[in-house]
Amino acid sequence: MNNRNAGSVISRSINLLFGDENIARWETVKKIIRNPNSRIGLIMIGILVLVGIFAPFIASYDPYQQVLTESLEPPGLSHPFGTDLYGRDVMSRVIHGAWIAVKICVIGVGIAFIIGNLAGALSGYYEGWIDTIIMRIVDSIMAFPFLVLVIAIMAIFGPGLKNLYFAIAIVSWCQYARIVRSRYLSEKEEDYVRAAEAVGFSDKRIIFGHLMPNSIAPTIVYASLDCALVILLAASLSFVGVGAQPPIPEWGAQIAEGRQLLQVGWWIATFPALGIMYTVIGFSLIGDGLRDMLEK
Amino acid sequence: MDVDIVSDHKNKTKEISRNETVIEISHLKKYYMLRKGFIDKILVREQKYVKAVDDISLDIRRGETFGLVGESGCGKSTLGRCVLRLESITAGNIRVFGQNIRSLADRQLKKLRKEVQVVFQNPYSTLPPHKIIGNMLKEVINHHEIVKRDMIKEYCLDLLGQVGLSEVFYTKKPKALSGGQRQRAAIARALATEPKFIVLDEPVTALDTSIQAQILNLLMELQNKRDLTYLFIAHDLSVIRHVSDTVGVMYLGKLVELAPTKELFQKCLHPYTKSLASSSPLLSEVYRIDRIELTGEVPSSIDPPAGCRFHTRCPFSFSRCSKEEPKLIGPDKGHLVSCFLYS
Amino acid sequence: MMNLLEIKDLHTYFEGNGTIVKAVDGADLSIREREVVGLVGESGSGKTTIANSLLRILPETGRIVSGGIIFKGINIRELSEKEMQFKIRGNEISMIFQDPMVSLNPLFTVGEQITSVLKLHQDIGQKEAKTKAIDLFRKVRISDPEKRFDNYPHELSGGMIQRVTIAMAMSCEPSLIIADEPTTALDVTIANQILNEFEELIGEIGVSVLWITHDLGVIKRICDYVNVMYAGTLMEQGTVKTVFENPLHPYTFGLLRSNVIYYEPKGKIPTIMGELSEIPHQGCKFYPRCPIEDEGCLQESIELRKIDENHSIRCIKPEDAKRLSRSKNHGFQGVY
Numbered sequence: 020m021n022n023r024n025a026g027s028v029i030s031r032s033i034n035l036l037f038g039d040e041n042i043a044r045w046e047t048v049k050k051i052i053r054n055p056n057s058r059i060g061l062i063m064i065g066i067l068v069l070v071g072i073f074a075p076f077i078a079s080y081d082p083y084q085q086v087l088t089e090s091l092e093p094p095g096l097s098h099p100f101g102t103d104l105y106g107r108d109v110m111s112r113v114i115h116g117a118w119i120a121v122k123i124c125v126i127g128v129g130i131a132f133i134i135g136n137l138a139g140a141l142s143g144y145y146e147g148w149i150d151t152i153i154m155r156i157v158d159s160i161m162a163f164p165f166l167v168l169v170i171a172i173m174a175i176f177g178p179g180l181k182n183l184y185f186a187i188a189i190v191s192w193c194q195y196a197r198i199v200r201s202r203y204l205s206e207k208e209e210d211y212v213r214a215a216e217a218v219g220f221s222d223k224r225i226i227f228g229h230l231m232p233n234s235i236a237p238t239i240v241y242a243s244l245d246c247a248l249v250i251l252l253a254a255s256l257s258f259v260g261v262g263a264q265p266p267i268p269e270w271g272a273q274i275a276e277g278r279q280l281l282q283v284g285w286w287i288a289t290f291p292a293l294g295i296m297y298t299v300i301g302f303s304l305i306g307d308g309l310r311d312m313l314e315k
Numbered sequence: 316m317d318v319d320i321v322s323d324h325k326n327k328t329k330e331i332s333r334n335e336t337v338i339e340i341s342h343l344k345k346y347y348m349l350r351k352g353f354i355d356k357i358l359v360r361e362q363k364y365v366k367a368v369d370d371i372s373l374d375i376r377r378g379e380t381f382g383l384v385g386e387s388g389c390g391k392s393t394l395g396r397c398v399l400r401l402e403s404i405t406a407g408n409i410r411v412f413g414q415n416i417r418s419l420a421d422r423q424l425k426k427l428r429k430e431v432q433v434v435f436q437n438p439y440s441t442l443p444p445h446k447i448i449g450n451m452l453k454e455v456i457n458h459h460e461i462v463k464r465d466m467i468k469e470y471c472l473d474l475l476g477q478v479g480l481s482e483v484f485y486t487k488k489p490k491a492l493s494g495g496q497r498q499r500a501a502i503a504r505a506l507a508t509e510p511k512f513i514v515l516d517e518p519v520t521a522l523d524t525s526i527q528a529q530i531l532n533l534l535m536e537l538q539n540k541r542d543l544t545y546l547f548i549a550h551d552l553s554v555i556r557h558v559s560d561t562v563g564v565m566y567l568g569k570l571v572e573l574a575p576t577k578e579l580f581q582k583c584l585h586p587y588t589k590s591l592a593s594s595s596p597l598l599s600e601v602y603r604i605d606r607i608e609l610t611g612e613v614p615s616s617i618d619p620p621a622g623c624r625f626h627t628r629c630p631f632s633f634s635r636c637s638k639e640e641p642k643l644i645g646p647d648k649g650h651l652v653s654c655f656l657y658s
Numbered sequence: 659m660m661n662l663l664e665i666k667d668l669h670t671y672f673e674g675n676g677t678i679v680k681a682v683d684g685a686d687l688s689i690r691e692r693e694v695v696g697l698v699g700e701s702g703s704g705k706t707t708i709a710n711s712l713l714r715i716l717p718e719t720g721r722i723v724s725g726g727i728i729f730k731g732i733n734i735r736e737l738s739e740k741e742m743q744f745k746i747r748g749n750e751i752s753m754i755f756q757d758p759m760v761s762l763n764p765l766f767t768v769g770e771q772i773t774s775v776l777k778l779h780q781d782i783g784q785k786e787a788k789t790k791a792i793d794l795f796r797k798v799r800i801s802d803p804e805k806r807f808d809n810y811p812h813e814l815s816g817g818m819i820q821r822v823t824i825a826m827a828m829s830c831e832p833s834l835i836i837a838d839e840p841t842t843a844l845d846v847t848i849a850n851q852i853l854n855e856f857e858e859l860i861g862e863i864g865v866s867v868l869w870i871t872h873d874l875g876v877i878k879r880i881c882d883y884v885n886v887m888y889a890g891t892l893m894e895q896g897t898v899k900t901v902f903e904n905p906l907h908p909y910t911f912g913l914l915r916s917n918v919i920y921y922e923p924k925g926k927i928p929t930i931m932g933e934l935s936e937i938p939h940q941g942c943k944f945y946p947r948c949p950i951e952d953e954g955c956l957q958e959s960i961e962l963r964k965i966d967e968n969h970s971i972r973c974i975k976p977e978d979a980k981r982l983s984r985s986k987n988h989g990f991q992g993v994y
Contacts (some may be wrong), residue, residue, distance in 0.1 A: 045619050115397070209440045210441040211440060211442055212435075212439055216401055217399050217432060217433045219428030220458060232445035232446075422973075474735065524872060525700060525916045531918065531927060532926050532927055549843070550846060551846075557925075558924070576923060594846045595918075595919070597875070598919065612817065612818070
């Protein structure tokens with residue numbers, strides 16, 4: 020089978036370049052690719068990322084350029100997705116919106132992931148007062164309905180994309196912390212941690228070198244599903260007006276604009292919505308695939 | 316390789332350093348506090364403890380294997396962990412190579428961690444699941460700077476060879492290894508710091524019989540080759556008999572009998588030791604130990620029985636046993652028993 | 659006389675991820691009435707899978723591929739799930755499991771659990787069931803049976819829980835009790851007590867027992883017959899006396915003599931080299947670790963040969979095995 024040959028060639032080259040220790044990591048990557056869910060998901064998100072990065076080159080028009088004479092044109096040859104009220108090419112706006120979606124995921128979820136993992140690790144490993152403080156903060160944050168809290172934060176710091184990342188991170192990290200904390204609480208009683216202590220490894224090394232690799236997998240699964248949620252969250256916020264402000268081509272903002280025009284220009288809201296759907300499906304598939312892998 | 320010459324040489328070295336005491340445990344106590352419920356805290360009830368180790372003293376000499384035997388809950392694993400300083404000590408002293416380990420500066424603690432190592436019971440949880448065996452060993456070796464970085468892989472492969480694992484295991488993760496192979500990897504990890512003393516906490520209990528014998532052979536061979544001293548913890552008397560020079564029998568946190576191996580089996584004194592030995596048909600046959608059956612359940616170590624802790628299950632108990640606690644004494648320093656039948 | 663249980667050439671495989679694990683690959687077993695039969699093997703030998711196949715409680719990935727299981731003349735493989743549940747499990751054939759800490763439901767008292775078994779199979783009311791249950795508790799030497807009736811599993815010690823499971827196993831007067839390593843997880847002194855009591859009990863009520871263990875000492879103590887399993891295949895079979903005094907199969911021989919008890923302290927223990935091999939190959943499963951080598955060992959399938967009235971082995975070179983056992987004695991007297 021072609022796959023196997025390619026795989027073994029790559030294995031051997033990795034072996035030569037990085038030492039056979041890293042073969043184990045390549046095996047994990049291979050497993051992720053083999054799972055049908057994660058494979059499709061990765062391809063979908065991969066395309067999304069590429070579209071986002073190369074947006075200025077792919078999009079035929081400037082997403083901000085208004086050509087009032089061409090307003091509300093239905094999808095056609097020159098504008099495959101049509102134009103909106105101000106004559107802006109919807110397709111170019113959707114393509115640029117992809118980049119924004121990617122940024123939201125990477126920055127928003129990324130920050131939450133890092134903070135959450137760190138907080139959960141310290142909480143679970145040390146217990147005591149660190150645990151109490153962190154967990155009470157988590158409880159306080161989680162006491163608020165997610166959306167309400169984010170809107171409140173946006174209201175304090177003002178609307179806009181930059182604050183959006185921040186708000187998402189503040190609210191999302193809690194769940195990661197809880198997951199990681201419970202893993203640490205149970206894993207740290209295992210013999211291999213005792214053995215690591217007996218060798219004399221420092222707390223830092225045990226927390227990050229021994230326990231973290233074991234506890235990170237469920238959070239990665241959660242993160243991929245979180246990306247889907249976060250996209251929807253950002254879209255909802257932009258929709259109600261506290262997220263990305265016009266004329267930024269964020270998908271949610273575009274849907275908000277297009278909502279009132281559904282009867283005269285269905286394409287204005289529909290294509291961004293499809294974009295969101297595509298992204299959410301992609302991330303969900305990755306999450307499902309990773310979770311299947313985890314359960315083995 | 317001429318095994319006889321090597322063992323002869325080792326015997327001579329043993330004689331010279333026989334008097335060196337590697338581990339001195341005196342009046343060791345390890346109590347765990349029982350968490351008080353909210354109501355108990357309010358009512359200010361007396362603090363209860365699990366008296367896992369309750370006043371134990373013993374010495375381990377260089378090159379010997381001290382066998383610590385007892386059933387679950389007797390405190391033998393706790394004692395092992397105290398010697399390793401994985402647990403804090405409630406009272407008493409432990410000296411390792413002459414050094415009191417209760418309070419150690421960081422550098423001294425690091426030295427302790429190098430000289431004293433451990434092999435645990437469960438092969439399925441003793442290795443870090445996400446590291447390949449090679450990296451696990453490398454990490455340990457680098458931490459204690461045992462060899463130079465460029466020699467490290469060679470050293471690891473050699474180490475694996477010494478525990479009977481071929482080179483292919485270097486890149487394998489624990490989940491690809493069988494129970495016996497994992498235990499070998501755990502032994503390799505213990506040896507990686509070039510220790511002088513190893514605590515073996517039920518190292519073969521979780522293994523199949525045929526593999527048990529393999530690992531025991533390996534441990535004994537390593538002891539000879541590297542002049543190691545072992546604290547061998549187990550509940551199986553026949554295994555203890557095979558590997559130990561001195562045997563200590565524990566029950567509910569106390570040492571009930573302490574003697575050189577041959578002595579202990581030939582003159583089995585304490586009723587508990589007799590009942591342990593008599594549960595193995597061959598042991599009782601060979602050493603002519605009368606079959607003793609115990610009655611009742613094992614008492615809790617939170618509220619151990621008054622007087623001799625064993626009296627509730629002992630077929631020979633009389634009135635004194637429930638009032639006074641017997642001391643661990645013996646006719647000669649060789650064989651110590653704590654039982655009123657002998658004092 | 660018809661055998662109570664007859665298992666012939668059983669093959670039970672587990673499938674998952676495209677791979678097939680042949681957990682049981684050729685096992686034969688027969689149990690007569692009032693007989694205690696031992697099934698001994700190390701991990702991976704398939705002994706627990708045989709028990710699960712017999713009661714048809716295999717996990718979803720497992721299935722009985724071929725072989726006959728005849729119990730009291732009934733073909734177990736052909737019974738419906740309902741018949742298995744009401745007639746066989748807990749009723750005609752009951753089972754005692756290894757780990758007392760997880761064999762009972764932690765949410766119900768032990769009294770509730772045993773009465774539910776009684777009520778299911780014997781169509782009696784709560785009161786009668788309770789009386790019977792307390793009676794059974796007394797029989798298995800549970801102290802204070804009335805009080806224990808209302809205890810939850812976590813309030814009882816390991817030994818006590820095993821007594822409860824034994825009581826449950828005996829409650830409906832089964833013809834066969836399967837004991838799957840019931841004393842392995844217990845302390846030596848408690849295990850001893852329970853073994854003694856169990857021996858008495860089965861003598862009293864005349865039930866047949868299939869005792870599964872890896873501990874040859876226990877087999878010697880309470881079994882009449884023994885079956886030695888390796889890698890899912892039956893290797894040797896016979897009366898305990900014959901097999902222990904004269905083990906013919908190289909595996910049995912190696913296993914018996916690798917017990918540390920026979921040897922001078924500090925000496926090297928002769929044992930079976932290597933590990934259970936994952937690589938499937940044709941012929942004898944034990945070949946990679948066997949000191950005897952012969953091309954015939956790798957032929958397609960090796961038959962179970964009858965050496966004596968009460969002694970069969972699956973080996974093409976039993977004469978070599980005999981020679982091996984006599985020469986490499988290493989202190990092994992063949993008497994346990």
